[in-house]
Amino acid sequence: MNIKVDIDKLDDKTVVFVAGEIDAFTAPKLREALLPLAEEFKSKLIVNLKNVSYMDSTGLGVFVGLLKIIRKNDGHLNLVELSDRLERLFSITGLNDIIDISSKSEGGVQ
Template sequence: MNITIDVQDINSRVEIQVKGEIDAYTAPKLRETLFPLSEQENISMVVDLSDVSYMDSTGLGVFVGLFKSVRSHNGEFRLVGLSERLRRLFDITGLAEIIDINSDAEGGLK
């Protein structure tokens, strides 16, 4: 199970492209890469999940934590490029009502 995380930090806007699967094995890498960025004041963090093929509850936990951290530092957090399957996961858990999500392809960073 592999994950690739590409981070582009442009001023106070961070764009992250995640590729692969987010599960119990890869979530710690995602967390350790993104959490330090989430603690910057007034950060705008956009995470593109258009190349994520699978995510379990461990991945959801990482994004909830990131969302809370970014918001507690007066920042903005957004997920883009969600597949129908990932979007349904956020809908079922009620997180789609809390986290800014754009599942349209044009919402991605590409």
């Protein structure tokens, strides 16, 4: 399965729309798209996961690494529109306590 990453830069935030599966094969592509965004600004990064059908531990690792960089730069990470399955994954791992997760969309329309 492939992954698709679309980026909308708005005034005070960047919204990233991710579609597909995030696994050991696709996580490097996602990391390659997200990390430069985290390093270049000190604002809000919103990642919309509405169209992500699957995520494994490598995907979780991408978001943990992203969060570290964003916090170092005084930015904010918000994951939005997670499926019930993804919400459970973040909850089971305890990452929902350290990453801002919202059920509703924020930012651009797609």
